[in-house]
Amino acid sequence: DTAVSQTPKYLVTQMGNDKSIKCEQNLGHDTMYWYKQDSKKFLKIMFSYNNKELIINETVPNRFSPKSPDKAHLNLHINSLELGDSAVYFCASSQAPLAGAGELFFGEGSRLTVL
Amino acid sequence: KQEVTQIPAALSVPEGENLVLNCSFTDSAIYNLQWFRQDPGKGLTSLLLIQSSQREQTSGRLNASLDKSSGRSTLYIAASQPGDSATYLCAVQGAQKLVFGQGTRLTINP
Numbered sequence: 001d002t003a004v005s006q007t008p009k010y011l012v013t014q015m016g017n018d019k020s021i022k023c024e025q026n027l028g029h030d031t032m033y034w035y036k037q038d039s040k041k042f043l044k045i046m047f048s049y050n051n052k053e054l055i056i057n058e059t060v061p062n063r064f065s066p067k068s069p070d071k072a073h074l075n076l077h078i079n080s081l082e083l084g085d086s087a088v089y090f091c092a093s094s095q096a097p098l099a100g101a102g103e104l105f106f107g108e109g110s111r112l113t114v115l
Numbered sequence: 116k117q118e119v120t121q122i123p124a125a126l127s128v129p130e131g132e133n134l135v136l137n138c139s140f141t142d143s144a145i146y147n148l149q150w151f152r153q154d155p156g157k158g159l160t161s162l163l164l165i166q167s168s169q170r171e172q173t174s175g176r177l178n179a180s181l182d183k184s185s186g187r188s189t190l191y192i193a194a195s196q197p198g199d200s201a202t203y204l205c206a207v208q209g210a211q212k213l214v215f216g217q218g219t220r221l222t223i224n225p
Binding site: 004040041042043044045048056058090092103104105106107108109 | 149151156157158159160161164202204206212213215217218
């Protein structure tokens with residue numbers, strides 16, 4: 001059974017478009033995250049949610065809007081896509097009272113290419 | 116601001132060798148440190164989690180140590196195998212977020 005699943009796995013789109021990436025975890029965790037891995041393979045946190053509430057917003061442009069309909073889902077919507085948004089986006093989850101205080105489990109990533 | 120550095124950036128060794136990967140961090144006020152493995156085109160797999168009160172953790176051929184006061188962690192891999200080839204990342208847990216190093220790309224040659 002997949003613990004943290006993301007869709008789509010690959011996304012190719014034109015500059016200026018709006019796109020969404022979905023994430024679901026079946027681990028019963030309270031906290032979910034979005035990370036961005038750039039072309040140099042550097043992983044950086046974007047957002048974290050604890051029980052549907054935003055905990056961390058790491059100075060991400062407001063074109064990126066996360067939405068957590070319930071604690072098992074955290075979706076990422078991106079408006080007006082730019083070339084620099086091309087990256088691999090990873091969803092993760094942990095069972096922790098505070099965001100990021102426990103072992104993290106990652107999805108397989110969504111590779112976004114903006115042309 | 117926490118910074119995590121991993122050295123070397125890449126390492127290539129013959130099969131069967133024991134090896135050590137290094138991770139250093141600038142702020143010793145951490146809750147835990149986690150080692151991950153990332154295969155090409157894949158997500159991250161958690162290997163070991165060391166709480167700040169612990170000195171080491173072992174899982175199979177892997178042993179991770181933590182020296183919080185000096186801001187260092189090592190990942191020891193015994194009797195390396197070609198299947199160990201991957202990028203290994205360490206990440207330190209501070210207040211609210213996990214900060215990653217840039218990883219060590221490991222290649223085990225048959």
